[in-house]
Amino acid sequence: MGATTSLPMYAVEDVPGKGKGLIATEDIPKGTRITSEKPIFTSGEHVGTMEQLEIRIHQQVGSLSKDQQREFCSMENIYPYNNSTERWRGIFRTNALPMGPELATGGIFLKACRINHACDNNAQNFWNENLDQLTIHAVRDIVKGEEITISYLRSRRNRRARQEELRENFKFTCSCRLCSLPPDQSRDSDSKLDRVHELDCVIEEGGVPGLVSSARRMLGYVDEQVRLWNEPAPDEVGLVRAYPDAFQIAIANGDLARARIFAQRVVPLYMNSIGDESPGVAQYSKLVRDPTTHDYYGMSMKWKTTLDEKRRKETAQGQLADLRDRETFPCxxxxxxxxxxxxxxxxxxxxxxxxxxxxxxxxxxxxxxxxxxxxxxxxxxxxxxxxxxxxxxxxxxxxxxxxxxxxxxxxxxxxxxxxxxxxxxxxxxxxxxxxxxxxxxxxDGLQSLSEKVQNVSTELDGVRTCHGCGQKGTSRKRCGRCSSVWYCTRVCQKADWIEEGHKAECKVLKDPDWRAMLRLKWDEFDGHVHFPLRTRETS
Ligand SMILES: [Zn+2]
Ligand SMILES: [Zn+2]
Ligand SMILES: [Zn+2]
Known part of the structure; x- marks a missing residue:
């Protein structure tokens, strides 16, 4: 990490079948910044037509120094051309690296553009706007003599999809380690990548509303992705995409404790792959300190926790189950x-x-x-x-x-x-x-009944709330049928029975299954239960 050492850790060499490439001249530990550099020129931010791009590149190449021009012209070109202007455009399109996530701006970097592709790349390129430079970080330990590689792919898909994308955009057939696996291992790798992709699509389809409406399922999907990226060994390039999703789901549902844990996992992954001065590290370090600063905080509070709290809270003694609790009674x-x-x-x-x-x-x-x-x-x-x-x-x-x-x-x-x-x-x-x-x-009746029972049947220092008029008192008159509610007078009781619908509620309140349902410690699991439902208090 930190600054680039004075001597480069790599050399530009001929790589069989790939033209030039970067070879490590020493062991490079994971997280090392291999190089960082400014572009010699860029496409500019708003490239319109191919003709406009051609004009811009013609001007830019014309104003390069002789050395830079020679270096630029020695780069690969996979596009047909009739003149030098078309050839330069071809070189640019073949070699430019993205500057920012939108892929709208590309730049030519004399060192980084020499780095070849591998689907299981050992290094990562990143445009760091804080530094105004492109950085290359080792995302795995690289040994002396190994070729340094980055990924030209938008995302890591199965072998066939990768080969298609590379042929289409770069006109070569990849023979990296991942693409050359024996058939059975290749099938395993593909089915894992297919599953990750499938989960990506479902998560994306759910969009921001899905983070709340299908929160538990979405978190399950991200959890599965994390498991997949950890097999057989942790794959940080994959994990660094999964944990931010997990963070978003947790924070969108008010779960500060878990959101902080996910943010804590993101920080070192970004440190390794894009460096400690990157916007990503700054953003997630801030979210570790205070997850509530994220835009999605407050969308829902159904998993509400404080920062130090564990999500599953012990139910207070004597507290009845809340039928609106989405953890226990999910959609x-x-x-x-x-x-x-x-x-x-x-x-x-x-x-x-x-x-x-x-x-x-x-x-x-x-x-x-x-x-x-x-x-x-x-x-x-x-x-x-x-x-x-x-x-x-x-x-x-x-x-x-x-x-x-x-x-x-x-x-x-x-x-x-x-x-x-x-x-x-x-x-x-x-x-x-x-x-x-x-x-x-x-x-709805069931849910509000659970709330009412909560409010009405609990007594505080012998003071109870009348289920009829709502006044507080110390009356001992209960409904004789369900013995779940109190009344201050018989008038209140009669009115409640006829006008407020206690008649229908009373049947439910009398039901031992209902009583057990409210009294079951849903948070404590000690073997599964079944209907008829009984708890120690009700049996
Ligand atoms: Zn490959
Ligand atoms: Zn009353
Ligand atoms: Zn009753």
């Missing part, structure tokens, strides 16, 4: 995928033997149902998204009494996963009757 999009082995949810890395490692319960309101071959429902989740729910139980839904199957009632499914159906959009394939319970109340 459909946040459920783990049946095909994924999301380690946040499951242990064991094979599909047949996975077991949940935490509790979660999917809540959704019945919108519609029919039972042609099997019971099938359309349900609406906590975000208002509708999805199909198919009953693949032994009795295909016949196990449910007809009285429970009503529009507007709410299904609760423990440890639900997303299932990709062949014939329709993704939904839930319900197999084990013990995992499901239907509550005779709307989803």
């Amino acid at each position: 459909f999009d946040d459920l783990p995928d049946e095909q994924d082995l999301d380690t946040d949810y499951f242990e064991c890395r094979d599909m047949a033997n996975r077991r949940p490692v935490r509790h979660w319960c999917f809540l959704a309101e019945i919108q519609d149902f029919n039972s042609f071959i099997r019971l099938q429902m359309t349900v609406k989740d906590v975000d208002g998204a509708t999805l199909p729910l198919f009953f693949h139980t032994n009795r295909r839904g016949d196990e449910l009494p007809q009285s429970q199957i009503q529009k507007g009632y709410t299904v609760a499914i423990l440890y639900a996963v997303r299932h990709a159906f062949m014939s329709c959009e993704p939904g839930i394939r319900h197999e084990n009757p013990q995992m499901m319970k239907i509550f005779h109340l709307s989803l």
Whole structure:
């Protein structure tokens, strides 16, 4: 890191089949700045047509020193030409390196433009606007005599896609180590890169809204990318792209503790690949100090943590479950995928033997149902998204009494996963009757009931809130049916029963499954639970 040493660590030499190249003349440890330099000329910021580019390059080359001109003219040109102007344009297009992420401006660098391509490059080029120079950093340990390489690719795809991009833009067939792997290893490498790319596309498709609406799933995808980039050995070029995504998801959902950890992982990766004076290092060092300075902070607070707090908080003693808690009662999009082995949810890395490692319960309101071959429902989740729910139980839904199957009632499914159906959009394939319970109340009604019970049934120094009029008092009169709510007078109780709908709530409140649901320590996992749900307090 730091300043370039006075003697170069490389020599320009002939490389068989590639023209000139840079060869390390000493061992270069990872993170070393191999060189940094200013361009001898650039395309300028706003290049319009090819003709304009040609004119600009003609002027620029004309004003170079004789030595620079000779060096420039000795560079490769892969484009056909009829005169020197066209030839110079060809040399420029063949050799220019991007100055900035937009690829709009290119520059000619006498040393860096000599560096050849490899798909598993050991060095990285970066236009550092703070230094106003292009830097080349070793992203792996490079041994003396090894060729120094950078990547000309926009991103690292499978072998065929890489070869196409290189032939199209640079007219050569790559024979780097990655492109010359034996067939079985090449297949493994391709399937890994395909998966990373597939995940990239899904994350990109979700856009900024997806960071919140599908937060858990998106974080699962980034987590999978990190796992892939770490196999068989950590690949920093890949990891440095994954961790900023993880940071964005955490900060967009208010999880300061995790956001800081992800930012901390980005900093050394940027130090190694683009250097400590780079804007990236400055940006992420600032985010480590104060993640709230990021633009996405505050989009959602559903994973809210303070900086030093662990995400999963212990539920306070006597505290009841909050049905609006999206960690425990996630939306459909946040459920783990049946095909994924999301380690946040499951242990064991094979599909047949996975077991949940935490509790979660999917809540959704019945919108519609029919039972042609099997019971099938359309349900609406906590975000208002509708999805199909198919009953693949032994009795295909016949196990449910007809009285429970009503529009507007709410299904609760423990440890639900997303299932990709062949014939329709993704939904839930319900197999084990013990995992499901239907509550005779709307989803909204259920959620506000959990809130009410929280407020009304908890007493503070013997003072309780009347479920009817909302006044505080020390009355001992409870509803005799559910014994979950208090009233100051019988008048309040009667009014609440008839006018405020306690009648419907009361049925749910009496239900031992409901009581257990509120009292279960959802954050403490000690083996999976099932319906009928019982806890120590309610059994
Ligand atoms: Zn290659
Ligand atoms: Zn009252
Ligand atoms: Zn009651």
